[in-house]
Amino acid sequence: MLRKPLLLAARSATCRKIVERTPLTRGLVHRFVAGSTLDEALPAVANLAQDRHITLDFLGEDTTDLAQATATVTAxxxxxAALGEAGLGDRAEVSVKLSAVGQFLNADGEKIALDNARRIAEAAAAIGTTVTLDMEDHTTTDSTLGILRELREDFPFVGAVLQAYLHRxxxxxxxxxGAGSRVRLCKGAYDEPSSVAFRDKAEVDKAYVRALRVLMxxxxxxxxxxxxxxxxxIAGxxxxxxxxxxxxxxxxxLYGIRDAEQVRLAAEGKRMRVYVPYGDEWYGYYMRRLAERPANMLFLARSLVTRN
Incomplete structure (x- = not known):
């Protein structure tokens, strides 16, 4: 019942201002976000790397400014470079939203995003790690997969996310x-219409298993x-x-969710990777996490009651 309002709020500038100005919120965000800066995030990464692998996401999306897209690439x-210096190239990779590196910038957005993604892939190759392209709502799927195909011609290690709830x-x-392809299969976190996505949880679960079987x-x-x-x-x-x-x-x-299960899988010898976001642009990510899991909303409410 709360999923749709929360997903709408994730794209609302007004809601964002209200949430970001609430002192308690920032404290709660740290459950899901490793820090506002790279220096804050690296200790969490080093700790996780003792028994798990990591993919880092510098938070940002829907960039409509070229300077901001360039700044994201630099970040x-x-x-x-910091992961390489810390000797974490074999434990940590990066996840990139193409919208954060220029995908929506005027008519040349796709070319800008491709060029920027190449620069990130070059930096990843230099330390021996990989890049995964995050997937956003269904309107970006064709564009993202097209950019993936071009990137893989020079950087075959680049992978992508596919969302099981989409019919396609x-x-x-x-x-x-095929050989060499890396696919992260998730259920999907955006509010999509029934014309393109399954909306019933049971149907999404079935779609996930069908897609997972194809990949396996x-x-x-x-x-x-x-x-x-x-x-x-089922994956096992x-x-x-x-x-x-x-x-x-x-x-x-995800960072901050089912940590004990993460540790258990790693202890069993499974390869367990934690998605670790960091940065100031945490609002959209945080709201989608609340929408995905009712327990996250209960955690927030409980914290508010306790604080007050």
Missing amino acids: YQDLL TEADCRDLS EGDGYPMVASHDPRMVA ELAAANGRTAEDYEYQM
């Missing part, structure tokens, strides 16, 4: 199930992004049925 270059995703998984049966590298215990278990069963070892796929979960 990723600095991040990757099973077919997209088939297209991206393929020759690529599936990245299972789910906190759902059933999906985690599909991996075993297709002769995959622990090095042939991985699990992914």
Whole structure:
């Protein structure tokens, strides 16, 4: 019941101002966001890297200013250089939203985003790590996959996210199930119309399993992004049925969510990667996390009651 209002609020400038001005909010945000700056985020990354892998997201999206897109690229270059200096190139990669590096900038947005993504991929290659292109709402899917194809000509290690709730995703998984392809499969976090996406939870779950089966049966590298215990278990069963070892796929979960399960999977020898966001532009990300999991909203309400 709260999902739709929260997703609408995620794109509301008015709601953003109200939330960001609430003193308590920033304290709660740290449950899901590793810090406002790279210096604040790196200790969390180093701690996680003891038993887990990491993908870092410098928060930002829907950039409509070229200078901001350029600044985001610089932030990723600095991040990757810092990971290299810390010896974390084999444990940490980066996730990039193309909208944050210019995808929506006038008629040349796709070219700008491609050029900027190349610069980030070059920095990743320099320290021996990878890049994953985050997926946003369905209107960006074709553009993002087109940019992915061009990037992979020079940087075959670049992967992408596919969202199981979209009707098209099973077919997209088939297209991206070849050798060398890296696909992070998630359920989807945007408020999409029924014309393009499944909206019933049971249908989304079924779509996730169908897409996951395609990836596990393929020759690529599936990245299972789910906190759902059933999906985690099914992923393990599909991996075993297709002769995959622990090095042939991985699990992914969000920073601050199901930490004990993350530790358990890592202790069992599974490759467990944590999605770690940082930066000042945390509002949209935070609101989508609240919308995804009712428990997150209950956590916020409980904290408000306790504080007051």
